[in-house]
Amino acid sequence: MTCLRLVLGDQLNARHTWFRAVDGNVVYVLMEVRSETDYVRHHAQKVLGIFAAMRRFGDALAKAGHRVEYLRIGDARNRHSFAANLSWLIERCGATRLERMEADEWRVEQALNQAFTASGLPHAVVSAEHFLLERADAAKRMAKKVPRMEFFYRELRRRDGILLEPDGSPRGGQWNYDAENREKWPGEPPAPAWPWQRHDLRALWQEIVDAGVQTLGDPSAKAFGWPLSRREAQAWLRDFVAHRLPHFGRFQDAISEASPTLFHAGLSFALNLKMLHPREVIDAALEAFERGEVALAATEGFVRQILGWREFVRAIYWARMPGYATLNALGAERPLPRWYWDADTKMACLRTAIGQSLALGYAHHIQRLMVTGNFALLAGCDPDEVDAWYLGIYVDAFEWVELPNTRGMSQFADGGVLGSKPYSGSAAYVNRQSDHCKGCHYRHTLRHGERACPLNSLYWHFHVRHRERFGRNPRLAMAYRSWERMDTDERAATLAQAETYLADLDAL
Ligand code: FAD
Ligand code: DLZ
Missing domain, CATH: 1.25.40.80 (Serine Threonine Protein Phosphatase 5, Tetratricopeptide repeat)
Incomplete structure (x- = not known):
């Protein structure tokens, strides 16, 4: 009897009970597949990091005496989906049973359920033994x-x-x-400074490029910084706690x-x-x-x-899920401005947050929520596009965590399931929390005029256009009162400025 146990790229839990004992009848399967590299355009460091960590994990299992089948991205035998690879591995290993851990993404969970059922073999799904709630x-x-x-x-x-x-x-x-x-x-x-590693992943990067995988951002393959093993991750944890x-x-x-x-x-x-x-x-x-x-x-x-x-x-x-991924409570449908992909904008806060995301595959929470997220919210960008951007650009982005944060917390596309009000902010917020405004092309104090910070007029435009939904929300009462107190000409000029900006977001 041979059992294949599938380990996904985000299931590198060395302390899982699966790995406690070596069993010659069990084959651990890891695979680098185009179905996962291509469902969205990922940051280069995300693909590099996942593959490098998977390879180390596979090597560590083999070194501990476990049987391992590892399919690399450039392997000619690789059929590039979990289902297709599983079906030939079943043949190759003479498998009589399949096991897997629960997948964290709906899409993957559905695909694996189907593949396991289609195999006709007895199978089981176990906990990934990671989260604090099953x-x-x-x-x-x-x-x-x-x-x-x-x-x-x-x-x-x-x-x-x-x-x-x-x-x-x-x-x-x-x-x-x-x-x-x-x-x-x-x-x-x-x-x-963070305790960045200096892994040389140039050979792996070449394999990824040769396989034709399309990515975004800086690969930094010569000095890849993210931790790739449990030991390195523990060192990051110690460093964080101490410093x-x-x-x-x-x-x-x-x-x-x-x-x-x-x-x-x-x-x-x-x-x-x-x-x-x-x-x-x-x-x-x-x-x-x-x-x-x-x-x-x-x-x-x-x-x-x-x-x-x-x-x-x-x-x-x-x-x-799955309905959550299609919610668009605010009816937002503008395309994301082109500078989300190259950071070429005159707004210092957005240029910095997007620039560092492209360089590192990382921005911290307030940048994600109150800079890139806030802009997309105020401008009414299509949550499908916003989701795809967030799911691709961050090394930590997996749909189970990205989607509620983006569609829910940041874009209010879930209509208030996750939070009771939208996280919207004008330039006053950015100026209060950051040092961006003093060197910015735009003036954080202006609502309209050539150099007016776009966040100001877009902030008011957003609240005015969604007044029916938010007007009676007590947490937004102060904002609406401030709007009412503004004189009529000022309000008209502010909304007109927002319309000008909305007509050509790419130019900001
Ligand atoms: P720290 O700020 O140091 O926080 C410590 C840890 O707390 C994080 O490592 C993370 O595990 C957890 N955490 C903090 N906030 C959240 C949160 N809102 N949701 C879930 N976990 C949280 N986090 C992801 O892991 N993947 C994503 O794809 C992701 N997408 C996001 C998209 C948007 C629009 C927003 C607003 C937030 C998103 N977050 C996401 C949450 C959060 O921004 C990141 O977890 C955090 O920035 C990771 O960096 P850190 O480890 O330095 O976090
Ligand atoms: C994100 C990702 C990528 C880019 N590539 C792979 C891969 O080739 N093989 C794999 O097992 N996992 C990969 N992943 C992570 C999966 O998409 C992840 O397992 C699902 O998101 C389920 O949470």
């Missing part, structure tokens, strides 16, 4: 009504006994220290041209490939807190990202 439980919690993230998060904190006083109340008296986490970064303390976590909360919402990474963790690539477990990441932060090295507000702010947001968006994804 998938069915996560989806069940969202089945009737999606709770606000804050309540979902508190429940998990109670369930797992995280940051609680002995009586079950939250440590320090508050569940959430977000109010302490909104500072602009003045340049001090210095933002520590950046102490300031994480305070500057979580800051943006700066002087640092693309500020005090962020840079752990999403390692987490999403499952090289790290979310619980070990949380525990590392909690231990630093207990040792007195990190304040409660920073610790709680970080734990909320992993235990709260990450699990929450996944739960929404599995409760609401």
Whole structure:
């Protein structure tokens, strides 16, 4: 009897129970396939990183004595889809049984279900043993009504006994220290550099190019920086806890041209490939807190990202797919401006966020939400295009996490499933949180006129055109009151300026 066990590129969980014992009847299968490189145009570093990490993982399994079948992108035998490769591997290995872990993406889950059923072999699907909620439980919690993230998060904190006083109340008296986490970064303390690796992936890059895979962004194959193994990922985690976590909360919402990474963790690539477990990441932060090295507000702010947001968006994804991927509550249909692909815009905030995304395959949360996301929201860009951009450009982008963040949190295309109001901001927000405006071609104080920052008129245009939906939302009441207080000519000039900009977004 031979069992094939499929390991996907984002299932590199070395601590999975599958790998505990060596069994000569089990063959682990990993494959680099065009169906996955081509369903969207990915950042070059994302493809490089996934393939390099998969190869290391396959090698480590073989070294530990497991049987491994690994299909490289350039292998002439490769049929370039999970289903087609599985069917010849079944023949080749004389397989009598198939097993796999749950896939994180709806698309892949459907394809694999079909392939396994079509094989006619007995098969099983097991947990990927990664998330803090099993998938069915996560989806069940969202089945009737999606709770606000804050309540979902508190429940998990109670369930797992995280940051609680002995009586079950939250440590320090508050569940959430977000109010302490909104500072602009003045340049001090210095933002520590991330512990970038210097992997030379030029040979792999050549294989990818020779195979004809189309990518975007800078491959940086000569000095590829992202962690590629569990050991390297653990070193990133230690580095984060020691050097950046102490300031994480305070500057979580800051943006700066002087640092693309500020005090962020840079752990999403390692987490999403499952090289790290979310619980070990949380525990590392909690231990630093207990040792007195990190304040409660920073610790709680970080734990909320992993235990709260990450699990929450996944739960929404599995409760609401496949319909969620087609929602467009605001009827947005403009194409994304061309400069999303080359960063060639006069707006300093967008130029910086897109430029660093193309260079690193990374932008931090506030850049994704309040710079690139905010612009697309205000301009009414088609959420299908916005999704494809986000799904391609970031090394950590997998649909289960990208889609709710983009279509839901950032574009409000889900009509308020994930959040109760859109994350919209004018130039005042960007100026408050960043150092972009002082050197920008546009003037952050102007609503109209030649140098008026486009974010200002687009902000008002967005709220006016969606007044019916948002006008009675108490969280937006202040914005609508400010609009009413503006004199009539000012309002007309602002809306006219927005129309001018909307007529040629490519020119901004
Ligand atoms: P940090 O800011 O240091 O946060 C620590 C960790 O918390 C992250 O590694 C991540 O695992 C988790 N986290 C924080 N915020 C979120 C969130 N909103 N949703 C899920 N997990 C979160 N994250 C992805 O992993 N993949 C994506 O494709 C992705 N797309 C996004 C698209 C948009 C429009 C927005 C607004 C956010 C998106 N995020 C995505 C969430 C977040 O921006 C990234 O997780 C974060 O920037 C990764 O960098 P970091 O590890 O330095 O994060
Ligand atoms: C993203 C990606 C890419 C680019 N290539 C592969 C691949 O060749 N082989 C593979 O197993 N996985 C790849 N992935 C990750 C898959 O798309 C991922 O498994 C699904 O997104 C399911 O979450």
